[in-house]
Amino acid sequence: MTLTPQWLDELRARTSLSTLIGRTIKVTKAGREYKACCPFHNEKTPSFTINDEKGFYHCFGCGAHGDAIRWMTDQRGLPFMEAVKELAQAAGMDVPAADPRAARRAEAAKGLHDAMAAAQSFFEEQLGGIDGGDARAYLQKRGISDATRRAFGFGFSPDSRGRLKTALKDFGEPMLVEAGLLIDPDGAEPDGGNARKRDSYDRFRGRLMLPIRDIRGRVIAFGGRIIGAGEPKYLNSPDTPLFDKGRTLYNIDRASPASRSTGRVVVVEGYMDVIALAQAGFSDAVAPLGTALTEHQIERLWKMVEVPILCFDGDTAGQKAAIRAATRALPLLRPGHSLAFATLPTGQDPDDLIRASGAQAMDAVLGSAEPLIERLWRHEMAAAPLDTPEQKAALKQRLRAVTDAIQHPDVRAHYAHAFRERYDALFFARREAAPFQPRTPSGSGSRWQRDKRGNWKPPIPPVGTEARAIGVSGMEQRLLRAILAALLRHPEQIASHREMLSALQIGDPLLAQLLAAMISASFRKETVETQALLTILGQGELYNMAKGMLRADAFTLTPDRMTTDPDRLARDLEEAVRVMAQGPELEAALEEATRRFKDDVSEENLAEQQRVRALKADHDRRLAELAQSEDIV
Template structure:
């Protein structure tokens, strides 16, 4: 499909911008232009102008600016081609087809859309007629207003095998079967109506066209809710109920609320939350998550407080992890146990719903809470299993920076939960195996390295041996991949280094990372200036220097982050284990008890494991 500039200009020329915008925004004439309160930000005095002659709109308040196509993509939330197609339909223009097959598919889709629109009209007529009395009574019991009924286009399918088939006979059985409106049992018996005796909910695409239906049984029967099957128009894993209305509403509110079903969406819309959507009988899919992220960066998933609702939340969290990228995530609001949105709003009003939404948990908080509660944490093995589960969660994230931050956050929470000791007199907690002291600003605003807390007896990393070799490898890797400094800053700050030049090199790298998340290698060298520290850094950048990520390799960023995390942990652990052994030995000498002996042996086993891992890390893979 080729859309030439000339064709697009003709489309814009045939579109009355004030009429287009006036469909959803109240506009008024102001000389040769039109004005309105801006739909892109809240204001009481109109600063939004529309110029039909020039074909653009502009807001002097927030700077929103564009033409008819931009209006459809920014305000309506349509993809570019969907915006063009809708404008072309209104202007009476044919969108160029790429080839005859594409033209045939477009013609077929047009016929299916017309059949679905006719079915929608039929269902609405039935709801208003004699047969729709029970469905109208159900809506009244649920407190659904006539305005909401019209907005969502409720209908009714008669309890008959052939009324819809007869009413839409001009479309032919094959098309009605393909649209999912009829069921063709085996090709020999007659096709019959799929939806019978149900309250009907039209399911629309982003352009507001009916592409499928959902039907709720009235009275006894199964299933309670029945959706259209997948068709050329409808893929339930890519569609969200109410997407056509929620998309523009989300641009006003700045949020999207994801709930479990049709009636939840409808109850929220009636209570003043039009930015609500729901998946269609399945767990939230990757395609639906991406669709939500086109509206807002952090959608709110609102689930029931029961076990089923919480399982649904974790399924959504698990599915989202590989897709995470900077700025884009999910958060989770939990309803009171035993209540859906309609129950909560009826009992306590819209403000109660706002409070639930305001208390939404971040994705990392929900994962942490879930994993901590997943099993007892009484034994070392159970605690290690928790650490393994958390690592699996962070490893599922594909984006290297997001993965590194999740791993860092999980590690800090884990250490704080299991290794925190009693606070010192200064009120600062010390930790064994984590809890790095933090850098602080001085009175001039400069970043200063942390001072070890009083009583810290862990020795510094020496100037020789395997620890020193591993330290140089870590520093070389950080010089080659300076974007890794910030994610590991707290752990690096905990290292005590005996070699003054290496200590100064690390301190400079950490200090620079506070001013800029990603520091360039050359910038670091410039800051170091000339002298011993500069020469040591230059030497580490030689191709033959042992590094966790050899210079000649194009290292995977994820592997760089994981290797650094492990190496830093092992380096910090050695001096701390030795200090812990000194304390354990003092306690044993003072009180020769079985418990003190067991603690001494436990730390000795940890030291042996540490020495083994240190030897592995300090030995390059290719023996250089």
């Protein structure tokens, strides 16, 4: 069809802009113009003006400006042609048709729309009559108010095979079948020979009815919920010339303008969820119609907002639906356009949550929606165990398949980079971007920090901490020197034992400085060599101490196995460091158990004191064995 500038000017001239806008917001006469509070931004003092003579609106607050068509596209969210068609219908103008076939299709569609509008009136009338008593009781039980019932157009289809057919007989059976209102049991099969043609009958019987509307608010289909026993529980209209369930979103006509003010659109699982949210004040919710979210529906959502929120149930079915939507969106992703995911508590739908905890609980759920990449990462992480190298490699392969599905090169590159960072941080020791947080016996939670030169410095214990330090002599100090000597010879082991090493409280200041320098160096590289470590230490006491430890006759750990069996060295180091770290902790635990027993002489406290004392004795015995071992020269 061709819309000439002259035809569009005539359409604007026949449209009263103040009347059109006044259907949505309150307008007030102000001289030759009208004023209102702007619907495009929040304001208390009207700065939105409407000029009927010139045919435009303008907001002096946010700059919104346009004519009748622009109002329909920006505020109502209609596509351009839909906006033109609705204005033309109100103005009594025919939209030009490109050819006779298009004109015939438009006329046929007009007849179907009229039939659907008549069916909606019939269903609403039945809900208010005698037959609609059980349906009204169901609405009352669900807590649906009369205002909500009217806003969403609830109706009722009597449990009869021909009541609607009789009421709409003027439209003719073929049109009612085409509209999906009647079922033709013979379908398109020809009437052969003496075969008797069976009568068509009402599709919806004994159901609470909900109209499904297009973006312009016209009824294009119905959804019906059974009242009483029967299957299926929910029944939707079939696909028709007016209705394509894969392209339609329930409540799109109301949610689209609402999303213009909220900047949000929420996708829930079904139309009763949409209605419960609307009644609680969430007017920007939509739902697919009995199918998983399709590519067409995702694109339609993106015309409303760049990042719609998908809010599904927390049960298995709801989370599977969320992942299906996420997977379907991957090839469509483009800069700025994505999805977010909010999860309802398990066992609750929006109505349950709002009834139990109020609208603020729903607000909290929507406010905690996670980005698409987070949902995909968590799903792939939980898809299979990650205990073996093969399973870890399988995770990497699954993540690669996710990124390969993304068509846009820039988006795909960012996803690949983000997944690679998370994967490396999960399975590899290098954590330079996220500094290691050592465990401290005092429970202070202090973090390692960089100094002005970028070197890592150990945490400073809080004032008042009296954790016992490793002595400057005796078995603990002997074992400590052996540990440090082994780490100097095998610096690649530092990162593996860094957490327990960081927890050690060392009484000898020079040994403490040497350990801190070694740990700091391990943050710089995934693997640091002995010579590089000596260079970092520089000249001075630390350097001389380290060189002394590296002499062949100096303290070391398992010298006869340190080169031929690195796995054994790693296990010996882990045990030695663990034994050293446990000493102060066990002493503190024994002191606490003894104090409790003194304060309360009970069998329970006595048993706890004896248990900790036995652990401390075992620890001291193992410490002596390690410190006096022939492996420590």
